[in-house]
Structures are given as structure tokens and as C-alpha cells.
Amino acid sequence: MFIDPQRCIGCRACVAACRECATHKGYSMIYVDYLDRSETTATMPTVCMHCVEPTCALVCPADAIKTTDEGVVLSALKPRCLDCRNCVNACPFGVPKYNTEMHLQMKCDMCFDRSSEGLKPMCASVCPTGAITFGKYQDIVPLRRTKPVNAHVFGNQKVETKVYLMLPTDADAVEVDGCGVFEGRVMPEQHPGTESWIDLQVEQTDKSNEF
């Protein structure tokens, strides 16, 4: 899977289509956010990055999160999930959600019922611009003028992912500085004037940790 933020038009076709995958039961597990609508129309889709060493699985006390041979990190196994939400809190990308009704963690499983049958995941099927593209590295990368990057640095943690971000050609790794929160910096909601109400509205619908 390849994510190209510059192509994202923020249409959220992926968010709507994610619900349609039979095993997702009407829940969407992909998020699209404005970076800052007051500055730009730029938006960013977030899917599970399918880490090579998935933090969510590492912190799971019940070993409920399995990875397939192809490297797809699945949702928690229903009989094993303990409702502990370790994975929800540990994922550096903020992807898994906890479903209070079903007592189950749910996350992007790359439409396992589709991709295991050779079909593209729903989000990558419908994405109008190719901001989310599903395919083989050798098929996709030569077509693009961007550079695939799959190394992410979160403070001291380095994460390698199966999903690539398509970035400007001088990029090597995506570095995130601990979100500023732990170093006592100002969190965005403390000065809401910098963000537009649309960001917050979308955040409210998309980014809460539960369904």
C-alpha cells in the first residue's frame, strides 16, 4: 500500500467505502484530516501502516493481534481481546479503535476478506486520485515521481512499515518529535484560534478512540 498525501483531495471516499467491507460491519477504520484548513486545503489519510514489528501486537497481553504471512496486521481476535486498550494507546500512528459495543479492538486489516482473494482493499479501490494505492512496489514506484518512505521516527522509537508514504525525493524518514505534548509544549486545543472549526468537527467524528 502507498499513501501519497499530495494527491489527497480530502473527499473521504475511502472513509465511506471502508464501512462497506463485509467484515467491518459498517465501521470505518480509516481517517482523513485537514492539516489546518485555515492555511490550506491539504488533507492526510491515515490507514494502519502495518508495521513490520507492530507495537500494538507487542503490547497486547493476550497475543490477540496477529500478523499474516504477507505482513498484514489484523484486528484483535475476538475470543482473546481483553478490552485493555493497550494497543489503542500504544500505536504511534493512533490507528486502532476500541469498540465499546462489541468489546473489541478494531483496526484496518487491509480488507482481509478482499485482499486474501486478490481484490484491492476498499479504500484503495475507490480513491479517486491514487492518494491511496494498493499494488506491488515494482508496479507502482516506477510510475511515480515521488519517493517511497517507510521509516518513521517517533522520538527514540524507529518503526518500519509495510505501507509506504510517497514523499518528496529528498526525504529519508518521517520524524515526529513526540508530538510536543510530553515536553510541556502547548497542545493545539489550548489556542483554538489557530485551527479551523472544520478540523475540530472532523476530529470529533474521526479521531475519537472509540466507535
Added chain:
Amino acid sequence: MPTELYSMSKVSNLEQIIADFGPHLHDAPYDGWRANRVIDKVVPTHCPYCAVQCGMNLLVENNHVVGFEPRYDFPVNEGRLCPKGVTAYLQVHHPDRLLHPLIKRNGSFEPASWDEALDLVVSKFKELQSKHGKDSIGVYSGSSLTTEKTYLMGKFARAGLGTRYVDYNGRLCMVSAASANNKAFGIDRAANPWDDIPLAEVLLIAGANCAETFPVLNKFLWQQRDNGGCWIIVDPRETATARQGDLHLQLKPGTDVALANGMLHVLIEEKLIDESFINTRTNGWEDTKTVVERYSPGVAAEMTGVPAEKIVRAARIYGRAKTSMVLHARGIEHHSHGVNNVLSYINLVLATGSIGKPGRGYGTITGQGNGQGGREHGQKADQLPGQRQISNPEHRKHVCQVWDLPEEELPQAGVSVVEMFQKMRAGEIRGLLSICNNVMVSLPDTNEVRRSLEGLDFYACIDFFMSEGSRYADVVLPGSTWSEDEGVTANSEGRVVKINKAADPPGEAKEDWWIVQEIAHRMGREKYFQFKNPREIFEELRIASRGGNADYYGITWEKIERQNGVFWPCPSEDHPGTPRLFEDRFYHPDGKARFHAIEFEPAQETPDEEFPLILTSGRVVYQYLSGNQTRRIGFLVEQCPEPYVEIHPETALKLKVNDGERVRVVSRRGEGVFPVLVVKTIRKDTIFIPYHWGEQLAVNQLTNPELDPISKIPEFKACAARIEKIHSRQLPIVGEKRKGSSRSEFR
């Protein structure tokens, strides 16, 4: 009748109508989200919304549409869809669907039988026509219908009712482009298939927010980019498309002629024009050349607000490219000089000779699903099937022969829809039949539109949801959604595709063509309406269009399925269709294209002291047209629940308004209250409001109904307005949402 009195209004009980018919939000298949479905059939069809006409498969279980599956094998979209397309199937079994004919009694809609409702419609139409003449009934149709239905609506008005007054909602869409294309090329169709887009070195995209209004078209734009191509974007707002443009010309709304003339001036100065093409394949160059002499980059910069340096750079990039295409949409067309705007961009195309070859061309990106097909076969005020003219004796003769109608019975040309509504206010048109439109949202100057509807003696409406407009009807007849009938549409490229039926209409709802034909029968005009199914309508349409510009004679439903669409003109059954026009000749009798010397004229209303801002309107990706379908789907409404007004931070600072605050936006015609979205992506002198909502949320309460003199399109895209701060306790609107409080600890 004193229609001014609210108590006498045709909508005296608005709350009850909304409670009964919505819009209510609904966001799941009719029987919930289920993983254990047994799908009976997978129906390949197309999206009901915009003119990209993406292919999609509908999943049918037990005669119910329960989901979709990407249609990877359809070449235009290869499975891609926008959020409207993904959720389109949710409208089919929406609880707001109209399931019975409705007759308004004492201000309330009551269910009625088909016989009762149809007989009432027919008796009223007959009564009005016998008292006030045939032309006292108007027919107002739309372009989201299949081409068969649009053909039927034109024939119904002329041969069924015998009225001259028929028009369609493409009048509010791309009709400026249609008129300009006819003037310049002698035919009204986009010149190139979209497969040509990736082959162009440069794309000049004017007034088209492709990202939000034609999301899947971006597939071709990005293929072009991957090939090393470049985009020049002309738009007053930095849309998601403009953000990615190599060059963004952020002009003042309504100044396109000055910009295009300025670019042409540079092309001439720098000898970037194709003299041999101009000499051999065009007329009118000298006049155009003389006019644009005055539009130096400095002059154009002053008129448009675009820096001269950028105009020069755009002209050089466009002029030096070996291959290039010009694409445009409503942004340049919705103006009182919309036709001129389009013609001035066409001048650029003709001057560089960049047309009629792979990767070299031009096209308007039609908006509505069947915006192209809907303007080809005779539901336009002045048109007969096959893009024939109702004023042309030869054309009249041909169509009367096909219809077996005495020629003296075929009415003359009518008037455009805005003028039809003026005639309603004047009492000339006393009855109306409408289908596939929502006048209370989509026509300019909502308050005048309301007066027109209130003044009607009788209004019958065919629709599958109760729209803001149909609330004013005396009879509402429940029609069908796109998945409940079959027929063809023509997408923005001129590719004719086939819509297939997935399931039957719910309740007592009926296929639209059946309803219209039934009215014709009861009017005593059975002779002209003997269609048993849409295929028979298509077969007659093929013959009626034969020999016209939009020649469908060689198109069959089977051929469409076989070829994944057929591009018209297609004059014979062994003809493959015509994806690219103008390879050898244009469609004027001499085979040449025409330049038009266009002088810049400002919008009808320009900012002044009282109204210092330019208000422009447009669309968001989550809603389709008047929103009658999409404003009922939970997912889409959640993403964009209400209209807002985009203001530049500096303008907001001057007005002392904050992001999220509700303000009153006022024009000479009306006012509305909208929340502010402070964004740097808009010009300082311009504000923007999306238009999909009705009643107090309609931006069209403010817009200017001034018409283009040729195309009769209203000036949706530029009027003068001001913003007033409201000092009330309503503020701020988003409250809790603005705090962004986390929900992780509670539910």
C-alpha cells in the same frame, strides 16, 4: 389571490412536511449492516451523480439494493468512486422515499391512488389550457434523467401538451459552454476523450474545482502529472486542485475574458501561435487579434487582479507546449457573460492550433450525470432531438415525420427556465409539471422563485424524494431512482453509457417514463406515446437524432455494453463512434472553426461601498447539486452539515469576525446567516458559500438572476454582498466541538 399572506401559502405547514418527508438522515442498508448476505445478482451500472459517470456494481439481495462493489473493468474509473458514489445506493431504500402519489389538501399532503392523482393533474392541465391556451402549462425537466427520459420530456411538452414552454436544468449548469461550442465549432460536445489528458504536456484548467466536483477525473490529471505534465489553474479560490497546480492564477471572479485575452496578447507578441492552422482551419482571426492588442499583461493584470508576471508565465507555458488541453467548468460559465468567457478560452485553443489530435484539445467538464445527453435530444427550450433547432424548418420537418405529428402542431421555441419563472409571476404560465430538479435550491433569487410557485394555479411534480421545491406542489407523483430503471446517459466526454435496472421501485412508486406517458394518454395523446419500455424510446430516439449533430443512429444498447460506451456522433451501426472530434474538420458548413473577438465586460454587479465584497458560490465534494439526494445520507451530511462562508483572514480581521462565528451575509436580493470559515485559500475581496441547501440556508437567496444574453445562464458566480456581524447569543456555533474534548473515557 393575495399570495403575499403567509397563511395563504402553499406551504402553510412546513414543519409537518419536513416531519413526514424529511430530509431525515439515514446511513445504513435498509436492514442494517450485515456480513452474511446472499447476493442474488451483481448489476453493472453507473453512478447517478456527476458527469464522469463512474462505473459501479450494485449488489442486490431479495429485490433490494444492499451495497456496491467497485467496477474495476470500466475504463473511465477502474473501480474508483467519490464519497457520493460510495454512498449512492443508500438513497434507494431511504425512509424518506415517496411511496404513494400525494395530493395536497388544506395545505397537507395526503396519499392518493394513481388514478385519482393522474386524473387530477390531467383535469387541471386541460382546464388551464382551455381557459388560457396551450402555452399556459410549462414543463421543467432535468439532466440527471436518462437520455430516453429527456427525449420523452421534450416530446411530451411539444406533442403531449402542445406547449412551447419546456426547458431543463442544464440551463443552470453548462449551457454557456454549449452556446459557445456551437458558435466556435458548430457542435456542442467536449472535443477529446479523457484518455487524451495524460498525453498533454500542459493542462489549462479554468473555473473547475476538479478535486471536489469531478473527483474521479483526477485520475487522468495525475496520470498526466506522472508523465511529467504541468497544470495551470485559474480559480479565485485555492482549491485542492489549485493547491497542486504548477501555476495558480487567482483571478477576481468574472474576469476570465481579460485573463484569456491577456494570455492571447502574449502568445501573439512572442509568436507562439500556429499561423498555418489559423489560416487553413479558422475564420475571424484578424478581428480577435485587433481586440486583444489592447490587453497587454499590465492591462489584464489590473482587470483580473492576477500579477502580470503570472499571466506572461502562463501564456509561455501554454504556448510553448507541444501538446496541451484546455478544460473548464461552471466557474467561467455561471456568468452574465458566460458565453464570452468560454469563447475567449476557445480563442487560445484555436490560436495555438492545439485541438483535434491526441493530447491536444479542449472540453467543458459537464456537471450533471447526463448533462451532455440531457442537452442533445429536445428538452431545451429551442431544441429538437439530435441537437436540431426548433426554429429550422428542415429540422422541424424531420422530427414531425418521425413523430407523425402535423407540422403546424409543433410549437415554436420557448424560453429559458429563469424566464419561464418570470412568466409564471406575470401569470402567462399558470400550470407547471416538473421532474428532476429542485427550484427552491438551484434557481437564483429564491424569494422570487417562491413567489412564482405560490402564484401558480396548479403545480405537479415527479420526484422520488420531497424536495424543497416539490413542497409547493399540488400533486407529487412518486418516481424512480436511477437503479430502478434502465436507459443511457452521455458522460462529459460524449461517451454514451448504459444504466441498468437493479430492482423495482418501492411501494407504489413508478418508473418516470411510465408516469409521463400515462399523463399523455389521459390528455388524449396516446397516438404519440406508445412506448412499452425504455428500449422502445431509445429506438425512436435513434431515428429522431439521425442526421443531426448528436447522431445516435448507430448506437445500440448492445454496442454500448460491448465497447464500454460509444462516443457520438455514430451515424451507422458499423461505425465505432467518434471519441475525438475536429481531427479533419469543424462542424460549421465551411468546416472551419470561428474566432470571436471578445471585449471584457465586468459582472452585472461589482463591489461598491454598500456591498464591498464579491460573493461567489459553488459546490462541496459531499453534496450533489440541490442536495435532494445527498442531504439525506448520514455520512455525507456529517462531513458537511451546513453551508458556510469562506472569508480571508485579513477581511475577517477588518470585519472583526472570528472563525466559527455566525454572520449575516446580505446582497441586494436577500440575506442569510452562515458560519464563518476563515481561510487563506480565498481572495481578500471574495467570499464563497456552497449552494446545496434550501430555504434559509440557500445562497441563492443572495445570488443575481441576471442572465447571459445568449445562453440565459444566471450569474451564480459573482454578485456584490456585504457581511454583517450579528450580536446575538447564538455564538459560537460549534461549542463543544471547538473544544475537541476526547471521548476515550466515556460514551
